[in-house]
Amino acid sequence: MSQMSKGRYSGAEIDSFAGDVLRDGFCVLPEHFPAETLRAWGAAFAPLLAAHVAREGHLQNRGSARYYVTLPFDAPFADPSIYEDPDVLALVERLAGEDFTMVQLATDTPLLGSAYQDVHRDTPPLFPETGRETPPYQLAVNFPLVEVTRENGPFEVARGTHMLPRDEALHLIETGERKLEALTMRLGDVIVRDVRALHRGTPNLTPEPRPMVVIGYSRRWLLRPEVTIHIPRHVHETLSERARRMLRFNPVVESLDDLPATEIYQAFAY
Numbered sequence: 001m002s003q004m005s006k007g008r009y010s011g012a013e014i015d016s017f018a019g020d021v022l023r024d025g026f027c028v029l030p031e032h033f034p035a036e037t038l039r040a041w042g043a044a045f046a047p048l049l050a051a052h053v054a055r056e057g058h059l060q061n062r063g064s065a066r067y068y069v070t071l072p073f074d075a076p077f078a079d080p081s082i083y084e085d086p087d088v089l090a091l092v093e094r095l096a097g098e099d100f101t102m103v104q105l106a107t108d109t110p111l112l113g114s115a116y117q118d119v120h121r122d123t124p125p126l127f128p129e130t131g132r133e134t135p136p137y138q139l140a141v142n143f144p145l146v147e148v149t150r151e152n153g154p155f156e157v158a159r160g161t162h163m164l165p166r167d168e169a170l171h172l173i174e175t176g177e178r179k180l181e182a183l184t185m186r187l188g189d190v191i192v193r194d195v196r197a198l199h200r201g202t203p204n205l206t207p208e209p210r211p212m213v214v215i216g217y218s219r220r221w222l223l224r225p226e227v228t229i230h231i232p233r234h235v236h237e238t239l240s241e242r243a244r245r246m247l248r249f250n251p252v253v254e255s256l257d258d259l260p261a262t263e264i265y266q267a268f269a270y
Contacts, residue, residue, distance in 0.1 A: 007087035008032075014087065017192070018094040021136070025162035025197030027091075028183070029190040033082060033143055038187055040076050042145035045211055048072075049109055065113035066201060070106045071213070072256050073231050077105060083215055084243055088141055091192055092217045095136045102246040104216025104227040107145075110153040110204035117202075119158075119173060119180070120269035121166065122195035123224075133163045136194050137219045145211040148185040153204035155191070155212065156180040162196040166270070169198050223249055230259055 009017070020027035052069045062068050071077040083102060092100055126134050148154050158178045161169035172178040182202065183191065193199075195216075204210050216227055229250040236244070236252045253259070 007085065007090060009087050009090075011090075014090045014094060017091050021091075021095055021139075021192060021194055024159040026157060026159075026191055026193035028185075029087065029192065031186060031188040032085070032087065032190040033188045035187045037076075037079065037082070038143065038145050041213070042211065044076050045069075045071070045107065045145060046209075049107075049209060049211070062108065063110075063117050063201065064115050065111040065204075066115075066117070067109050067111070068106060069109065070229075073105060073229050074235055074256065078235050080240065080243060083246075084240065088190065088192065092139055092141075095192075095194075096139055096217060096219045099220040100246070101218050101220060101222075101249055102215065102243075103218050103224065103229070103249065104140075104214060105229050106214050106216075106227070107211045108201065108214065109209050109211040110201055111209050112204055112207050114153060114201070114203045117200040118269060119170065119198050119200045121162075121198060122270065124270045125166075125196075131165055133165070133196065136162075137222055138195050138224075139217045140191075140193050140195050141215040141217065142191040142193065143189065143213050144185050144187065145213065146208065147187050148183070148210060148212075150182060150184060151204075152206045152208065152210040153202050154182040154184050155199060156182050156202055157193070157197050157199040159197075161198040162194040166198075173198065217246075230256060232256055 017027045017029070048069055049067065052067055057067065122140065123138055126137060158169065158173050158180050161178060169178065173180060180200065229247060230253045231247060231250055233252055233254055239247065
């Protein structure tokens with residue numbers, strides 16, 4: 001996994017981004033993905049969102065008017081220029097070690113009428129009995145399919161809370177010692193974050209959806225079965241050797257038409 005095609009950033013710059021994640025819980029790669037690619041994703045995503053809302057929108061499992069939708073691992077979303085981006089993978093390798101896995105390809109989308117989520121993490125601690133956090137073991141790579149403004153539901157995160165016990169970190173936020181920071185984003189910006197950093201979704205006050213893609217990468221020994229990428233066989237046959245290795249824990253299926261009708265990933269906040 002360590003031999004990857006060259007990206008735009010030097011090894012020293014990747015180390016600097018990794019240092020940001022280790023210190024703050026996240027970093028931002030500015031204007032990293034092509035805007036035209038993301039606009040095409042946005043157009044393809046719109047009918048998926050509409051179908052999801054009609055089918056299981058009543059569950060409200062992410063809060064009012066906010067929806068988690070897994071993306072089908074097929075064109076245009078099964079795009080190696082995105083999930084095998086050399087800079088992103090170099091950064092993931094620095095943080096999660098060699099032979100990491102790709103475990104998630106999904107979206108979070110607030111609509112008009114959404115509300116503030118409770119402040120949360122996306123994973124429980126590995127060893128809660130110790131009262132201490134470990135080095136990173138699961139990362140989320142987030143990028144929006146539209147510009148993210150203060151009006152359409154920016155992600156809020158509290159820096160440095162990923163390495164603190166949850167209750168201690170929440171207390172610091174409640175007392176104002178740690179601030180929740182709203183991250184506005186341009187189309188093409190990419191956030192790489194430790195999923196333990198305390199964060200929340202905010203209301204979308206506009207009539208247009210604000211889809212945010214998440215690609216999940218984990219250390220090689222971590223498996224969370226509630227997040228899964230179903231890989232159609234015809235897509236699997238086209239994958240690079242590196243992609244097959246990254247995706248090795250995900251099922252290969254004959255057709256995406258045979259998948260469960262509802263999302264498996266229902267409980268998400270810790």
